Amino acid sequence: MKWLVLLGLVAFSECIVKIPLRRVKTMRKTLSGKNMLKNFLKEHAYRLSQISFRGSNLTIHPLRNIRNLVYMGNITIGTPPQEFQVVFDTGSSDLWVPSDFCTSPACSTKIMFRHLQSSTFRPTNKTFRIAYESGRMKGVVACDTVRIGDLVSTDQPFGLRVAEYGFGHWRFDGILGLNYPNLSRSGAIPIFDKLKNEGAISEPVFAFYLSKDKQEGSVVMFGGVDHSYYKGELNWVPLIRAGDWSVHMDRIIKKREVIACSDGCSALVDTGTTLIQGPGRLVNKIQKLIGNKLRGSKHYVSCSVVNTLPSIIFTINGINYPVPAQAYILKDSRGYCYSAFKEKRVRGSTESWLLSDVFLRLYFSVFDRGNDRIGLAPSV
Ligand SMILES: *[C@@H]1O[C@H](CO)[C@@H](O)[C@H](O)[C@H]1NC(C)=O
Ligand SMILES: *[C@@H]1O[C@H](CO)[C@@H](O)[C@H](O)[C@H]1NC(C)=O
Ligand SMILES: *[C@@H]1O[C@H](CO)[C@@H](O)[C@H](O)[C@H]1NC(C)=O
């Protein structure tokens, strides 16, 4: 989810952490003997494309695909743990959940963080605001134990929602941002950075496999890459700059014809956004090529012609990533077919796109913080 407006960042003193993290250390157990482990680590450091981390301390966390619109996974916060379903979002950097601090009817949800029921809860006085495409929220920063499967971050700063506008119809409770720390709107250290700094994550990487149509089967993995989720080799793409999951895209083509991004453009690889978004003029051009008719906010096309529509090819770092019509045409709740291309609300001085779930269902994605790059390979 790309956040929209830059409001003043709040200065933030992080929650103090002294308690070491607990992790499942299968690899340490199997490779007993210091030298054996040392040699293994030396040999395998960063050779992500050659090795599988199955059986090592890679954390594979299930996500649920809600009608190809959003992918969410469970986390817990507090002691005893309170469970939330959150979107693991590479487009933003903050973690927040609903809370009992919000008393307005707009955020009356059944699931909310009840701070009085957690013995490890610690409040702060910091407040922040975030505006996403799908809604806005206001929050206050607090600290507590946050768990993603077997990854545990104690005294993790996170946001408690105290007001919200527009998230009402979504099925998720909150958002867990996986973008770089300097894009944090609350100023708090993101959970991935905290886990990484404390050595809870063996390699500073995470990766996504997003299932097609099926509700089950999607995963986010932390600390390494499981080969069994993609075919062939990962193609690595350097980031435009360290500090944001954006890459340079060479062009967008249909057959041999360049249809957008003719002078190159930037693309944010965003797991928290449903549709492929770009500048209005170019998106409209694509809608015309597809032959869509605008009805309401969506561009519809007859489901019977989907098989006749061309692939749209995104060229990144010299490699072609085709997106066939079966992927860029989605079905709404009544079974009608519509285009997954959408005009981006935020305009910038340079052409920029959001490569979202529509793209990431086809391509397994690795986010490598150690080398500031993204790896892509066809999903299984
Ligand atoms: C999250 O937890 C709920 C209830 O505890 C469970 O029904 C659901 O399957 C879990 N989701 C995932 C992706 O594991
Ligand atoms: C919040 O601010 C008040 C005064 O502005 C201060 O007394 C209090 O200790 C602060 N609380 C925290 C948790 O920082
Ligand atoms: C497993 O995790 C520990 C830290 O808990 C780390 O030092 C080690 O390098 C990891 N092992 C592998 C094989 O990545």
Ligand SMILES: *[C@@H]1O[C@H](CO)[C@@H](O)[C@H](O)[C@H]1NC(C)=O
């Ligand atoms: C974010 O931080 C990185 C270092 O981690 C830095 O290189 C980059 O310039 C920063 N980006 C912004 C937009 O401040």
